[in-house]
Amino acid sequence: MKLKHSEIRDWRIRQLGIQDYTCALCGDIIEPTEAVLDHDHKSGLLRQVLHRGCNSMLGKIENNTARSRMTPQRLKVFAQNLIEYITTSHTEVRHPTHKTKEERAMMKKAMGRGRGRGKKPPKR
DSSP states (O other): OOOOOOHHHHHHHHHHHHHTTTTTOOOOOOOGGGGEEEEEETTEEEEEEEEEHHHHHHHHHHTTTTTTOOOOOHHHHHHHHHHHHHHHHSSSSOTTTOOHHHHHHHHHHHHHTOOOTTOOOOOO
């Protein structure tokens, strides 16, 4: 069976009710305006309803699995380790391109000196 484009909205709303109005990935409540119907891009088969942001993140992961050599097993381990990894401070050494809040403020102030405060740069 293949849905018609005009049937997507009703199917999404019905599926959202089956899911108790929660995102199939993050588990949070989905407002109808944030609900999107997810599907497998290889097969076209519908999956479930997700938050717009969760669907976007899923797309980034799925669209880059081949390039990053992300096998299903590797993705499983990656996902299990992700939260601890991004919430743990590993060292006290900063990356050379990172700017602290103070450095950004100094750069902004320095940029403002050359053309006067509040004035737009001249059009070219």
